[in-house]
Amino acid sequence: MSEVLLARFADCIFWLARYVERAENLARILDVNETFSRDSHGGQNWRSIVQLNSDEERFFATHPAATAPSVVKFYVIDAANPNSIISAVRYARENARTLRPLISTEMWVQLNVFHNRLAGLSEADLMPGKLAALFGSIKEACQAHTGITEGTFFRDQGWYFYQLGRYIERADQTTRLLDIKYHLLLPSGTDVGSPTDVSQWNALLRSAAGYHAYRRLHTAKHHAGPGGRLLAAQPGLSALGPSLRARGRPAARRSQVALYAAPRQRRCRGARPTARRPRYPRHSDDSERGSP
Numbered sequence: 001m002s003e004v005l006l007a008r009f010a011d012c013i014f015w016l017a018r019y020v021e022r023a024e025n026l027a028r029i030l031d032v033n034e035t036f037s038r039d040s041h042g043g044q045n046w047r048s049i050v051q052l053n054s055d056e057e058r059f060f061a062t063h064p065a066a067t068a069p070s071v072v073k074f075y076v077i078d079a080a081n082p083n084s085i086i087s088a089v090r091y092a093r094e095n096a097r098t099l100r101p102l103i104s105t106e107m108w109v110q111l112n113v114f115h116n117r118l119a120g121l122s123e124a125d126l127m128p129g130k131l132a133a134l135f136g137s138i139k140e141a142c143q144a145h146t147g148i149t150e151g152t153f154f155r156d157q158g159w160y161f162y163q164l165g166r167y168i169e170r171a172d173q174t175t176r177l178l179d180i181k182y183h184l185l186l187p188s189g190t191d192v193g194s195p196t197d198v199s200q201w202n203a204l205l206r207s208a209a210g211y212h213a214y215r216r217l218h219t220a221k222h223h224a225g226p227g228g229r230l231l232a233a234q235p236g237l238s239a240l241g242p243s244l245r246a247r248g249r250p251a252a253r254r255s256q257v258a259l260y261a262a263p264r265q266r267r268c269r270g271a272r273p274t275a276r277r278p279r280y281p282r283h284s285d286d287s288e289r290g291s292p
Contacts, residue, residue, distance in 0.1 A: 024138070085138060
C-alpha cells in the first residue's frame, strides 16, 4: 500500500470515527437522561435531547410530544432518523466496508456484529426495565471498537484522520451539550446549591463522561463555574482538551480547515444520502452544524 493516503479513504476514516463516537455519546446521553436527569418539576426533560441534536422539525413532524418512549425510539431504532444510533452505526459500517484494504479484520468483524445486533432490536427491547442494559451494551460495543482500533490500526496518515474525526465529533457534542443544558440548568438565585441544582449538574457531567474527573478536581458541590470550565478546557478530561490538541498533529494541521468546515452530511463513496441538520437554533451567526 502506498504511503500516500487517497482522499476517499481519508474521508471514510474521518467519518467512521465520527459515527462511532456519535453513537456512544448518544447512548450515554439517553442513559443519563433516563436515569438521572430531572427538570425543575421532577420529570425527565426529553425535549432537551431533541434540541441537542437540532431535530425538532424532524421529530415533531411525526410525534406530538417529546415523551420518553417516543424519544428513545426516535434515537435508537428509527432508521429514518439520520441522527439515530442505528443510523450512525450503519453509516460507520458502510465507511468500514470501503476501508477493508486499510482496517484490520478485527475492526471490521466487531463493527459488523455490532450493526447486526442493533438491526435486530425492536420496540420490545426499549421497555423501561431494559434500557439501562441496552445503553450499556451500546456504549461497551463502541468502546470495544475504539480499543480494537487502538490496538490494530496502523499508525500512518489514516490514524491521524481517525483521531481527527473522533475528537472533532466529541468537541461538537460537548459544546452542544453545554449550550443546551446550561440554559435548562440555569437556576434562579434561590435554587443555587439546592438538590435539584446539584442533580442537574451531576447529570450534565455524566452525559459528557466527566463526572469522575470532576470529583477528582472538585470536592464541593456541582455548579456552573468549575463544571463548565472542566468540560470546555480541562486538558486531563477526554472532552474538549484532546479535541483541541488533535489539531496540532501533522496530518491534522494539513487538513483540519477543509474537514472541519465540511457539513456533517459528507460521506464516502457508497454511503447512503442523509438529511442535513438545520442551522443551530440559538446562534444565527454560528457556522452550520450539519448532520451526516
